[in-house]
Amino acid sequence: MTIHPADRGVRDFQPNSHTTTDSGQPVPHDEFSAQVGPQGPQPIHDFHLIEKLAHFNRENVPERLPHAKGSGAFGEFETTEDISDITCAGLFQKGVKTPMLARFSTVAGEKGSPDTWRDPRGFALKFYTEEGNYDMVGNNTPIFFIRDAMKFPDFIHSQRRKNASGLRNHAMQWDFWTLSPESTHQVTWLMGDRGIPKTWRHMDGFGSHTYQFINAAGVRHWVKFHFKTNQGIDFLTQAEADKLAGENADYHRQDLFESIKNGDFPSWDLHVQVMPVDEADGYKYNPFDLTKTWSQKDYPLRKVGTMTLNRNPQNHHAQIEQAAFAPTNIVKGIGFSPDKMLLGRVFAYPDIQRYRIGANYQQVPVNRPLSPVNSYSKEGAMQYEYPHPAQAEYHPNSLGGPTADASKAFDIGAWDTKGSDIHRGDVSPHAEDTDSVQASILYREVLDDAARERLAANIAGHVSAIDPSETELLDRVYAYWAAVDQGLCEAVKAGVEASPRGNHTLQE
Numbered sequence: 001m002t003i004h005p006a007d008r009g010v011r012d013f014q015p016n017s018h019t020t021t022d023s024g025q026p027v028p029h030d031e032f033s034a035q036v037g038p039q040g041p042q043p044i045h046d047f048h049l050i051e052k053l054a055h056f057n058r059e060n061v062p063e064r065l066p067h068a069k070g071s072g073a074f075g076e077f078e079t080t081e082d083i084s085d086i087t088c089a090g091l092f093q094k095g096v097k098t099p100m101l102a103r104f105s106t107v108a109g110e111k112g113s114p115d116t117w118r119d120p121r122g123f124a125l126k127f128y129t130e131e132g133n134y135d136m137v138g139n140n141t142p143i144f145f146i147r148d149a150m151k152f153p154d155f156i157h158s159q160r161r162k163n164a165s166g167l168r169n170h171a172m173q174w175d176f177w178t179l180s181p182e183s184t185h186q187v188t189w190l191m192g193d194r195g196i197p198k199t200w201r202h203m204d205g206f207g208s209h210t211y212q213f214i215n216a217a218g219v220r221h222w223v224k225f226h227f228k229t230n231q232g233i234d235f236l237t238q239a240e241a242d243k244l245a246g247e248n249a250d251y252h253r254q255d256l257f258e259s260i261k262n263g264d265f266p267s268w269d270l271h272v273q274v275m276p277v278d279e280a281d282g283y284k285y286n287p288f289d290l291t292k293t294w295s296q297k298d299y300p301l302r303k304v305g306t307m308t309l310n311r312n313p314q315n316h317h318a319q320i321e322q323a324a325f326a327p328t329n330i331v332k333g334i335g336f337s338p339d340k341m342l343l344g345r346v347f348a349y350p351d352i353q354r355y356r357i358g359a360n361y362q363q364v365p366v367n368r369p370l371s372p373v374n375s376y377s378k379e380g381a382m383q384y385e386y387p388h389p390a391q392a393e394y395h396p397n398s399l400g401g402p403t404a405d406a407s408k409a410f411d412i413g414a415w416d417t418k419g420s421d422i423h424r425g426d427v428s429p430h431a432e433d434t435d436s437v438q439a440s441i442l443y444r445e446v447l448d449d450a451a452r453e454r455l456a457a458n459i460a461g462h463v464s465a466i467d468p469s470e471t472e473l474l475d476r477v478y479a480y481w482a483a484v485d486q487g488l489c490e491a492v493k494a495g496v497e498a499s500p501r502g503n504h505t506l507q508e
Helices: 049-056 150-159 170-177 181-191 238-247 253-259 314-323 341-358 437-446 449-463 472-481 486-497
Strands: 072-081 097-106 121-129 132-139 211-214 219-231 267-276 303-311
Touching: 049 341, 072 121, 072 253, 072 314, 097 303, 121 170, 132 303, 150 170, 150 341, 170 472, 181 437, 211 449, 238 449, 253 303, 303 486, 449 472, 449 486, 472 486
Parallel strands: none
Antiparallel strands: 072 097, 072 303, 097 121, 121 132, 211 219, 219 267, 267 303
16 A cells, blocks of 8 residues: 655553653653652652643744754664673673664864864764663763753853853853853863764763662662773874864864774773762762762772774754754763752753754654654644654543553653752762862873863963953963862963963853
8 A cells, every 4th residue: 555645753652551752661640740758848859740741831833943053973872791690771781782873073163163173072872772762961071060050051152152252261160160060171171182082983982970770680880881982092282283273174074984984983982980879978978969970999980891982973954953852861870969950850851852953753753762752742843753643642542542651761860869859059068079089190190291282381371361361260260270189280380380371261
């Protein structure tokens, strides 16, 4: 029978099937949202609730926002080790091969900005599993500038362009950083050698946040994800990066595309750090603080498998620009943690995709799960898939519509809230927590003399763009680095004083 073109988006009618999210994962309940305690508030990481409400709010067509600079490729993840003792996630069972998509990007740069600006690199992965899509939205650093999502819009504003001039402004960046000392560890990474990777193939990737692994018996562990490049770590100096920015703004994009085209398939080995749940409270650093790492001496890397990118996109816009990643796309055996940035991203990421692409962004082919979708979402921007006319449009119903099955659903994560009081505050500091402690360790114990010199020179070059009249800001910059190491502070100050001075002022 010939199918009419207008009917090609119809889903098969599946009576008495199980309700899923729009990305294909079974949902834990149709009627009750998660809450803290018997009369507590609803946590924002109950993303099935957020998805239902946000999709409902967007059943009219909104405008779309263009995406930032980046590119990517398709490939496969193969689990080579047995980690069934810590997770029941299907894609992480030994021998399983999962098709996937990787997208790399700069953070602050616009769509046409150079690939070689000094900036963290996004490291976003989408795994098309048989249990629904699983997204890991990370960076090429294991940490971030802030640890509370409340500050994220302000941080991004400080890294972008000034309203008056339309120019990027170093004074604005340093003003935010020095008033947010939790940024010290990430800024040390950013100003060091790994601040400008030679190519996307020559950088590691990290899940950055702390997540849960949950095994078949329901036992939980805290985990961190590390993707180690098999091409070796390599970087560009500031001079090399500046030269390439003028010669080829798409240098990293071109390198990845041509490497795969030529059969030189890049790969990364996935390792996890695993922390028993009962060790979290006593650890020297708060394990849910995104500005901190876990020592690999305390929690060694455990190999999981290998990711290989072996197929270029056929259409950059359809398969890369429209690719939409969100930490809400999780699968059974993986859960969230009390990481305040992660819980904020659980709402923010799918919400920006609903704005950028539309309420039905998960119907775009590159975002569609392999597993069946049985959702009560309807209408909205660019809908081209829709339920069979015989399926009910609401729940509960008496028409055999999908219903939740908790036994098949994912577990968004549970942990001891240490009381159900509601309060606002910073993460709880642990025994050795200061904002500069890990930056000091990185500078004094990890970097060699040459890398320390390059770090100081990179910082001085960046800070020298601040107008000399900004004396209070410059004093804060020097104090910021003195907290890391007095010698580093003195080297930065000497470099700034010896450099031509810029005119990036806070007020324009």
